[in-house]
Amino acid sequence: MSQKSSYQPPYTITPEILNRVAAISEAVGRLTVLTDQARALRLRGINRIRTIHGSLAIEGNSLSEAQITAILEGKHVIAPPREVQEVKNALAAYDRFETWKPETEKDLLEAHRILMSGLIDAAGLYRRRGVGVMAGQQVIHMAPPADRVPHLMADLFDWLAATDAHPLIASSIFHYEFEFIHPFADGNGRMGRLWQSLILARCNPLFAGIPVESLIFEHQAEYYHAIQESTRQTDSAPFIAFMLRMILDTVTVSTPQVNPQVTPQVGELLAAIQGEMGREALQFILGLSDRKSFRERYLKPALADSLIEMTIPDKPNSRLQKYRLTDKGRQWLEQHGGG
CATH class of the missing domain: 1.10.3290.10 (Fido-like domain)
Known part of the structure; x- marks a missing residue:
């Protein structure tokens, strides 16, 4: 002492x-x-x-x-x-x-x-x-x-x-x-x-x-x-x-700030992503055939809130483009019983 x-x-x-x-x-x-x-x-x-x-x-x-x-x-x-x-x-x-x-x-x-x-x-x-x-x-x-x-x-x-x-x-x-x-x-x-x-x-x-x-x-x-x-x-x-x-x-x-105003559609998308996944695979898992609806109601809001990110951010329209959860997206899932 x-x-x-x-x-x-x-x-x-x-x-x-x-x-x-x-x-x-x-x-x-x-x-x-x-x-x-x-x-x-x-x-x-x-x-x-x-x-x-x-x-x-x-x-x-x-x-x-x-x-x-x-x-x-x-x-x-x-x-x-x-x-x-x-x-x-x-x-x-x-x-x-x-x-x-x-x-x-x-x-x-x-x-x-x-x-x-x-x-x-x-x-x-x-x-x-x-x-x-x-x-x-x-x-x-x-x-x-x-x-x-x-x-x-x-x-x-x-x-x-x-x-x-x-x-x-x-x-x-x-x-x-x-x-x-x-x-x-x-x-x-x-x-x-x-x-x-x-x-x-x-x-x-x-x-x-x-x-x-x-x-x-x-x-x-x-x-x-x-x-x-x-x-x-x-x-x-x-x-x-x-x-x-x-x-x-x-x-x-x-401290990661999570936006609590996540729509049900974005929540479904977050729960569906395993590792890195392309658009077609995600639409298939979610049972969605309308590409425009998927992009507007699921993909764009999740990207805008930094809940998911692109694997090729500098080429957003690449056919090889895939999506993965961010730390913020994983945290949201953990808080809402997913993942």
């Missing part, structure tokens, strides 16, 4: 924060039920690309998700060498993600060494000089002096190991305090976001595959404002509330 830390970061638990924790917990519970292992792994792969893209884009990296995927697959990408290096480092860091413990300082230093390798001289080492936090051309925060960094980080890790705060709250507090201390010469933003993801993933592995980074990228000005506001108030509640809203929005988007 760890000792209760004497250091306590200043934060207030507001009703807004509690409500968001409850909403996230409920949404994650639904997502856990709906996500089978194969789908979880596939989602994690897709979302890892989105996470890396979001985190690096916040820092000014211009590579697209498609280019990041190409680098992951070992393909040559024409782009600024530094930006390619940032992506390779981020991919290497996420490969090690499962092995790190959030409350272990040497793991944080190793993560920084991997993330910033070839980008700065002091990769994996705390800074030796003063730094300011920039938002564009504006200095929004002067970080504590460099000689205080090891002590401040030791206090923060002690607190993280001992706290009984909910992981959603604790991870947001750690993220804010980390950005306030700004322990490295560079790479603090991506490290803070990585470490919050790590704390959350220890609470529920699903968080490892939820791309909060891409939403933060879309709300970048608010991200910096929440940091500034927490510093102004000497209370990380504004930042906690902001991060919980980002997490809630991401989890909600990640």
Whole structure:
């Protein structure tokens, strides 16, 4: 058992924060039920690309998700060498993600060494000089002096190991305090976001595959404002509330939404599909001779609601075209006693 830390970061638990924790917990519970292992792994792969893209884009990296995927697959990408290096480092860091413990300082230093390798001289080492936090051309925060960094980080890790705060709250507090201390010469933003993801993933592995980074990228000005506001108030509640809203929005988007207004005809079609099937086979099973009626009342609504998908989407009229259930279609069947 760890000792209760004497250091306590200043934060207030507001009703807004509690409500968001409850909403996230409920949404994650639904997502856990709906996500089978194969789908979880596939989602994690897709979302890892989105996470890396979001985190690096916040820092000014211009590579697209498609280019990041190409680098992951070992393909040559024409782009600024530094930006390619940032992506390779981020991919290497996420490969090690499962092995790190959030409350272990040497793991944080190793993560920084991997993330910033070839980008700065002091990769994996705390800074030796003063730094300011920039938002564009504006200095929004002067970080504590460099000689205080090891002590401040030791206090923060002690607190993280001992706290009984909910992981959603604790991870947001750690993220804010980390950005306030700004322990490295560079790479603090991506490290803070990585470490919050790590704390959350220890609470529920699903968080490892939820791309909060891409939403933060879309709300970048608010991200910096929440940091500034927490510093102004000497209370990380504004930042906690902001991060919980980002997490809630991401989890909600990640949860498959099933349209309950499925017509009886579409329901029959979903129940009839086994694997991949062509139009004629489906019409035969459903006992339908009218091709136009089948297309208008069965096929088109099911495709429009993403309950089924084409095997050859770029050639919708191909004679080899077949149809299969999507995750959403399978989920609808499970909920309605089919499949």
